[in-house]
Amino acid sequence: MVSLGIMLSDLSKEQRYSTEIAKRASKSGWKVFRFKSSGIDTEAKTIQGESYNPVTNLWDVKKFTIPTFIYDRSFHGLTRDDQKVRNKITWLKGQAQFLGHGLPSKWEIYTKLKDLPLLQAYIPVTAQATDAKTVWNHLHEYEQILLKPSFGSRGIGIYLLSKVEDGTVVTMTKHEKRYERHFKSKEQLHRWIESLLNKFQFLIQPYLPLSNLDNEPFDLRILLQKDATNHWVEQGRGIRKGNKDCITSNLATGGTAITYEKFIKEIAHPHQKYIELTIGHILRTLPEELEAKFQPLFELGIDLGIDRKNRVWILDINSKPGRKIIETLQPDKKDDLYHAPIAYCQYLSDNLVKAGETVEENLSLRNN
Incomplete structure (x- = not known):
C-alpha cells in the first residue's frame, strides 16, 4: 500500500494542511502519517508520530514503518539543525522517496547562481x-x-x-x-x-529601495509546484506589503496581502511590460537552474523585489514555502494546493513503474 509521511517541526503546525492532504489521499486508499524528525528510529526503522483516521477525521498516535513518500515541511529556525537531527533526516532520505530534497543555505544558493548568465542580473551582490x-x-x-x-x-x-x-x-x-x-x-x-x-x-x-511612495516595503511572492507530469506550474502570486517605515513585508511580521493585478495596474504601461517579461524569464529559468545545481524539488516560493527604477530582483528562494498569501488572495486555489503533493507522489510512483520496478521494489533496494 502506498503511504505518505508529512514531516513537521511541530505537530501542532500546519494541522489543516496535513489533514486536507490526508483526506484526499485516503480516498485513493493511501495511508497518511505525520511526524517530527525526533520520532525517527534509525535502528528499528520505524517512526513515532500520528496516523490519519479517515473514519473519525482525526490523527491517532502511532508507531509506523517508513512511509513510501516523505513530504518534508519541517523548519528549524535561524540555525543549522543539530547533527543528530541532520543524521536522522539523511538516513531517512535513503529509506523513502522525498517529494523534494530542499535547498541548502542562502549562501550556497548564491554562490551557485551568481555567475549564471541568464540570472546574474537579478541577484543582489551578497x-x-x-x-x-x-x-x-x-x-x-x-x-x-x-x-x-x-x-x-x-x-x-x-x-x-x-x-x-x-x-x-x-x-x-x-x-x-x-x-x-x-x-x-x-x-x-x-x-x-x-x-x-x-x-x-x-x-x-x-539595501535596495524596495518600498512604495508611502515608504511601505513590499515584495512579490510566487508559489510554484510540480504537477502530475513533473512540470512546474504557478499556483498563484501576490504582493506582500509591510507597515510604513518597516524593513520587511512578510505576512509573519505584520504584512498585508494585495493582488498582483492591482499592483501592476498602478505601474506605467511601458514598465508593466518590462516587469512582466522579466518575471516570466525568471520563472522559466530559476527552477531548472536550481535543480541542475542541487537536488530535485517539488515546490518553490520565489520572492521578487521591484525597485523604484522598476528593476526586478530575486530576494529569496524557499523550498518549503508558505501558502498564506495564495489562500488569502485566491481561496479558490486551496483544493489545488491540497491535491498537489498527492498528484506529484502519483507521478513519482508511475515513473518507477515505467522504469520497470514498483515503488516497493525501489525502496527494498534502498534498504538492502
Whole structure:
C-alpha cells in the first residue's frame, strides 16, 4: 500500500494542511502519517508520530514503518539543525522517496547562481558576514546594508544598518513594529555585531529601495509546484506589503496581502511590460537552474523585489514555502494546493513503474 509521511517541526503546525492532504489521499486508499524528525528510529526503522483516521477525521498516535513518500515541511529556525537531527533526516532520505530534497543555505544558493548568465542580473551582490570588520567595510562602502540570516525565513532576524552623521542606526521589525538602536561609536557597533555573529550565520547585501511612495516595503511572492507530469506550474502570486517605515513585508511580521493585478495596474504601461517579461524569464529559468545545481524539488516560493527604477530582483528562494498569501488572495486555489503533493507522489510512483520496478521494489533496494 502506498503511504505518505508529512514531516513537521511541530505537530501542532500546519494541522489543516496535513489533514486536507490526508483526506484526499485516503480516498485513493493511501495511508497518511505525520511526524517530527525526533520520532525517527534509525535502528528499528520505524517512526513515532500520528496516523490519519479517515473514519473519525482525526490523527491517532502511532508507531509506523517508513512511509513510501516523505513530504518534508519541517523548519528549524535561524540555525543549522543539530547533527543528530541532520543524521536522522539523511538516513531517512535513503529509506523513502522525498517529494523534494530542499535547498541548502542562502549562501550556497548564491554562490551557485551568481555567475549564471541568464540570472546574474537579478541577484543582489551578497557576502558572508564573517566578522564585525567585514560588516563595517560593507557598511562604509554602501552606507546602507542588510544583515540576513543564512538559514532564516519569514522575514525574521533581518537587520538594516544605516550610516548617519553621529554613528550607525540598526533597524529591525518586531511584533509588526519598527525598532531602532543607535550606536554612536564604531566599537559599540562592533561588539553588537560580534554578539550577533556568535549566535547565527548572516549574509550581507546592499539595501535596495524596495518600498512604495508611502515608504511601505513590499515584495512579490510566487508559489510554484510540480504537477502530475513533473512540470512546474504557478499556483498563484501576490504582493506582500509591510507597515510604513518597516524593513520587511512578510505576512509573519505584520504584512498585508494585495493582488498582483492591482499592483501592476498602478505601474506605467511601458514598465508593466518590462516587469512582466522579466518575471516570466525568471520563472522559466530559476527552477531548472536550481535543480541542475542541487537536488530535485517539488515546490518553490520565489520572492521578487521591484525597485523604484522598476528593476526586478530575486530576494529569496524557499523550498518549503508558505501558502498564506495564495489562500488569502485566491481561496479558490486551496483544493489545488491540497491535491498537489498527492498528484506529484502519483507521478513519482508511475515513473518507477515505467522504469520497470514498483515503488516497493525501489525502496527494498534502498534498504538492502
